Amino acid sequence: MALRIGFATQKGGPGKSTCARGTAVGFAQNKWAVKLADFDLNQSTSTRWHQRRLQRGHQPEVAVEQFGSIAHALARADDYDVMIFDGAPLASKSTATMAEACDLLVIPTGLSVDDLDPAVELADALHHKHGIPLERIAFALNHVGDSQAELEEAREYLSQKPYHVLDGYLAQKVSYSRAMDVGLSVIEVSHKGLRAQAEQLISAIIQRATALQSK
Template sequence: MGYKIGVVSQKGGVGKSTLARSTASTYAAAGWNVKIADLDINQSTSFSWLQRRLKSGITPVVNVECFGTLSQALRVADAYDLMIFDGAPHATKATVEIAKVSDLLVLPTGLSLDDMEPTVILANALADKHGIESGKICFALCRAGNSEKELEEAREYLSETPFHLLDGVMFEKTAFRRAHDSGLAAIETPYKGPREQADQLIQSIINRLQSEQ
């Protein structure tokens, strides 16, 4: 039985698919058989990213498949070393289902209160209302600007919750957008600075998954 990572959010545009693609690419590069289950059937951005990746002949191979329901994805999950659930960009019943079956649940968020407050509300609901272990819920800071003060305030805000705040931060960079446009993951951008930033955050996800086991 393989590992399962859920990447979910209360809203769109906070870096959910960015994290799913980079995490999958990192594990695939290490020889793992990985699949992203794209559960956002209205947009299917991760599947479109895969098509660009295949057309460009980029390796390692990262399997991506669209699923209408979580149960459909779970039917094939055990065929992979790691299944990453790329959830829809809003909290739904499926979000709770993803949380229940995942070994680690990653909630990406920007630095503004408009991003963080809904993220914390979702985390609290999953833990308090649905019984998800708080230890397997973690926040990832994504799409940050260049303000150190804003970053410090965001870390302080999230550290007051009972959930884990991942090390590292993924800044808003043209390099990441260009990488995705060409079928690369954020960790595969040719620009050293942004690549190292992405690597640090993804390594924190890997470390957290290992610690939860």
């Protein structure tokens, strides 16, 4: 059975598809057979990005496919080393099903209280209502602005919650969105510093998930 990593949020737009694509490319760079499962049937963000990636011939290739249900995706899990689940925009019943199926469920969030509160609420619901173990839920910081104080306060706020907070973060940068516009991921931007920063977060996701798989 493949290693399974899901990306889910209650709010729209905090970076599920961004982190999912970066994680998929990170595994592919390490020669893992990756399937990125796109559950966003309306926007098809990862699927459209895959087309742009193929059209431009970027390597490594990452297999992307749309699935209407978690069960359907899981039926293919033996064909891959890792399956990455890019969740639909708003948390729903399928989010719990996704979390139950995953070794690691990542909740990307911005730094404002408007973003942090719903992220924690989703984690609480998954843990308390659906029995997802604490250690399998992790927050990833995204859309980080130029205030160090805001970043530290967000980390402090999340550190008081019982869930894992991943090392690293994604700054809010045009370089990242422009890279994804041409089929690249956040760990493939040409700016070395930004690439290294993104690699720190993506490596943290990969390490956390692989450590949990062996449990």
